[in-house]
Amino acid sequence: MIKANHLIKDFGRRRAVDDVSFEVEKGTVLGFLGPNGAGKTTTIRMVAGFLPPSAGTVHVKGIDVAQNPVAAQKSIGYMPETTPLYEDMTVSGFLRFLAEVRGFNGAERNSRVDSALDRCFLQPVRNQSIDTLSKGYRQRTCLAQTLLHDPDILLLDEPTEGLDPNQKQVVRDMIREMASERVVMLSTHVLEEVEAICTRAIIVSNGRVVADDTPAALKARSSQYNAVTLSAEGEGIADKLGKLPSVKEVHALEDGKIVAFPKAGKSIASDVLAAAQANKWKVADIKVDDGRLDEVFRQITTTEDTKKKEVA
């Protein structure tokens, strides 16, 4: 549905997006993540047809977005980082207005507005003036306007930015629900969001793609991946675990727990359990770590080859 091919965007001498390529298919929730200034918004704006690339192309459902933005935008719902809202309009009045701008009138317009209000749980505030809405409802109004033409592709720039944890959850549930029949591409630097809703994550740093994988596979790159934390009573637990062939090192924590880290590519849970049984340790708790995205993110985005770059 989306095919970005060697996208480049220069602002003067600053290369904001540097040879970015990716393809996304239906049913994907793609998290586009990276540190501040990495090029997320710039890339999303190029995909949305609101910013022409300096080089490279984006095709949406086979349509070249830069060549034919109006046709491409029929399939795109775009929620920018800050959506301009008409403060003195009511929520439903605002959505009716935008539906008309998109060419829907009469009963068709009303049913599209109603459906967007339903899907974004906005019915309770439909007659409320936008300037009196809480941040969460404002955000949902922004999301609702992307749905009016029932697009196959949703491009959401930091959709949960500034929301409280409950509102974040509501918006994430909505995104998950909308994703099944669409492509959702969302930019974020909230890693828990990626874990919560994304089926795929592209990490960008200084305009370049530095990782493209599922969140689980990215987490598996963490040094914590498959580490085993053990609460147990027994003699010389740390020493004995340290001697297991699959174990790289063992750390004793202040609270008495012991963490065993695997050698690269090893899974050590069964070895640790076997050692516990053989040595008759009394195990109160055992936990296998599935890795930490924040560690992987830091590792990937702070390597030498992602340092700032100027256009030659």
Ligand SMILES: Nc1ncnc2c1ncn2[C@@H]1O[C@H](COP(=O)(O)OP(=O)(O)OP(=O)(O)O)[C@@H](O)[C@H]1O
């Ligand atoms: N219109 C512009 N003119 C000049 N430079 C720009 C413009 N828009 C973006 N940039 C620069 O391009 C780079 C990428 O910006 P972009 O907003 O795409 O990053 P981002 O990953 O979305 O960052 P953030 O997480 O802070 O929103 C930054 O260095 C930014 O200053």
